[in-house]
Amino acid sequence: xxxxxxxxxxxxxxxxxxxxxxxxxxxxxxxxxxxxxxxxxxxxxxxxxxxxxxxxxxxxxxxxxxxxxxxxxxxxxxxxxxxxxxxxxxxxxxxxxxxxxxxxxxxxxxxxxxxxxxxxxxxxxxxxxxxxxxxxxxxxxxxxxxxxxxxxxxxxxxxxxxxxxxxxxxxxxxxxxxxxxxxxxxxxxxxxxxxxxxxxxxxxxxxxxxxxxxxxxxxxxxxxxxxxxxxxxxxxxxxxxxxxxxxxxxxxxxxxxxxxxxxxxxxxxxxxxxxxxxxxxxxxxxxxxxxxxxxxxxxxxxxxxxxxxxxxxxxxxxxxxxxxxxxxxxxxxxxxxxxxxxxxxxxxxxxxxxxxxxxxxxxxxxxxxxxxxxxxxxxxxxxxxxxxxxxxxxxxxxxxxxxxxxxxxxxxxxxxxxxxxxxxxxxxxxxxxxxxxxxxxxxxxxxxxxxxxxxxxxxxxxxxxxxxxxxxxxxxxxxxxxxxxxxxxxxxxxxxxxxxxxxxxxxxxxxxxxxxxxxxxxxxxxxxxxxxxxxxxxxxxxxxxxxxxxxxxxxxxxxxxxxxxxxxxxxxxxxxxxxxxxxxxxxxxxxxxxxxxxxxxxxxxxxxxxxxxxxxxxxxxxxxxxxxxxxxxxxxxxxxxxxxxxxxxxxxx
Numbered sequence: 001x002x003x004x005x006x007x008x009x010x011x012x013x014x015x016x017x018x019x020x021x022x023x024x025x026x027x028x029x030x031x032x033x034x035x036x037x038x039x040x041x042x043x044x045x046x047x048x049x050x051x052x053x054x055x056x057x058x059x060x061x062x063x064x065x066x067x068x069x070x071x072x073x074x075x076x077x078x079x080x081x082x083x084x085x086x087x088x089x090x091x092x093x094x095x096x097x098x099x100x101x102x103x104x105x106x107x108x109x110x111x112x113x114x115x116x117x118x119x120x121x122x123x124x125x126x127x128x129x130x131x132x133x134x135x136x137x138x139x140x141x142x143x144x145x146x147x148x149x150x151x152x153x154x155x156x157x158x159x160x161x162x163x164x165x166x167x168x169x170x171x172x173x174x175x176x177x178x179x180x181x182x183x184x185x186x187x188x189x190x191x192x193x194x195x196x197x198x199x200x201x202x203x204x205x206x207x208x209x210x211x212x213x214x215x216x217x218x219x220x221x222x223x224x225x226x227x228x229x230x231x232x233x234x235x236x237x238x239x240x241x242x243x244x245x246x247x248x249x250x251x252x253x254x255x256x257x258x259x260x261x262x263x264x265x266x267x268x269x270x271x272x273x274x275x276x277x278x279x280x281x282x283x284x285x286x287x288x289x290x291x292x293x294x295x296x297x298x299x300x301x302x303x304x305x306x307x308x309x310x311x312x313x314x315x316x317x318x319x320x321x322x323x324x325x326x327x328x329x330x331x332x333x334x335x336x337x338x339x340x341x342x343x344x345x346x347x348x349x350x351x352x353x354x355x356x357x358x359x360x361x362x363x364x365x366x367x368x369x370x371x372x373x374x375x376x377x378x379x380x381x382x383x384x385x386x387x388x389x390x391x392x393x394x395x396x397x398x399x400x401x402x403x404x405x406x407x408x409x410x411x412x413x414x415x416x417x418x419x420x421x422x423x424x425x426x427x428x429x430x431x432x433x434x435x436x437x438x439x440x441x442x443x444x445x446x447x448x449x450x451x452x453x454x455x456x457x458x459x460x461x462x463x464x465x466x467x468x469x470x471x472x473x474x475x476x477x478x479x480x481x482x483x484x485x486x487x488x489x490x491x492x493x494x495x496x497x498x499x500x501x502x503x504x505x506x507x508x509x510x511x512x513x514x515x516x517x518x519x520x521x522x523x524x525x526x527x528x529x530x531x532x533x534x535x536x537x538x539x540x541x542x543x544x545x546x547x548x549x550x551x552x553x554x555x556x557x558x559x560x561x562x563x564x565x566x567x568x569x570x571x572x573x574x575x576x577x578x579x580x581x582x583x584x585x586x587x588x589x590x591x592x593x594x595x596x597x598x599x600x601x602x603x604x605x606x607x608x609x610x611x612x613x614x615x616x617x618x619x620x621x622x623x624x625x626x627x628x629x630x631x632x633x634x635x636x637x638x639x640x641x642x643x644x645x646x647x648x649x650x651x652x653x
Contacts, residue, residue, distance in 0.1 A: 010035050020135035038061065043134060107119070245347065261306075327397060425500055
């Protein structure tokens, strides 16, 4: 992911690596065989230093594979004939090592002879694409740390500071190779790194799946449904299926960190609130996890910086654990949609063969809680839960219900999968832009569902109320939009297509704002008992005639939201705008005779003509706003008041 974000496909483009370890180690060996494009310029263990300044990519890959397949191996076993000019295998016990011009160029030194420890330090700081930690020991600290802080005395002599690293990416197959403070320092200096526990998360995830599957199958053996041999065959047959589940979860987890990182400088205040919440509930020790103080966050905010990827890795782990704990102890009722996530934790063959056993798993609540927590934070921002609670005041469980309902109503799994399928087909920046657009739809829609169905937050009920109707309206959207809005929609769609998005995905993503509007349109239709396409056409026609989209854009792009209260103020104004737009639609349709969608445009013009004075005042207010580059909340509040006056005056018109 780090390389893809830099525009590199490491399965097709050669990239240079300095590695910590040797091919006899599972972590180092497996890592150095994951791409045949790896140019391993150096690797070292406790005995030897391997240096190949300009490796032959194909030949060196084959040689690493040979060493990995040996029962035991060391760098001494590497075929020295394959090492490029100036390279070699050197003993770490030597008093000094003579450097060839090629090694001097690799490690950026003019020295001709240096001790092994200095050579290792310079290799760690070499300008390569990747530093791969596949060994034992801690080799990188922060410049603010002492060697005694690290607790690995054996490597004090060669350890380097993170700010001096020149590699573009750090991959952590092994644990503890880099201190957390070093990761943060490296990240703040432009390097790409998560944490060791994120890079290694698949191992733990795989173990969780294995345990849950064994519990299920052992119960079948105990009940006489399976023999021991059948149970073992089932386990073995699901190896690739489990791998797919694990890798998908880990793919999405790093995607979530990247999405949060893109917005980190804009969400510093939100992350501060998340940290405070976790501290207040006794779930986080900020100092222990090396998360920044409020003062440090304020300094970063002033520099338009936020949290590093390493810090976000910590935070996403804590918010997932917090949500999981809350859901385990929550009463999710008999809502079928809240139980369905248990199926996503097991391979499809197991769900098909033992559906009742899956549904009655002894750890059902724990598995469901884990799957929902992962699903939410793998797709939305780390601050999503806190933002929703601050905005609505509801519980973790209610937010989870609203999220599950929103996901099904808008068929988001299909959208997310379509975006993820564009890996290496479009720029990752475009994919993240698409993801963030969908995330905004989820945040707004789930909040709307909570606000409008606070007393009946049942995912199944909400899905039955909205899903089919929104999907039907979505398929008719182009014909429901008046000319100006249709042109905006088409321009957004065409832009995405030109960037490489498939037609269907481009249409969906350019429709996100309107798909959200359908929630209010359906509500208005229910109140009026009128044809929903007429309601939708009227809603959008009013938006165009009254420039409501311009006002909404002014709210989104010009109103400052650097503080928590400014964000809440914007949400409140947005709520007022949506309410008045819905009310105007209901007022207009309640005052005219039945008409079809084709006649709506003329009806809207006639109706607004009857409100000429108030309509003119509103138009003047929009013009005033457009002449101001800032988002003065006093102006925006007065503008909403003008719109409310228009709405109130037309109640019985």
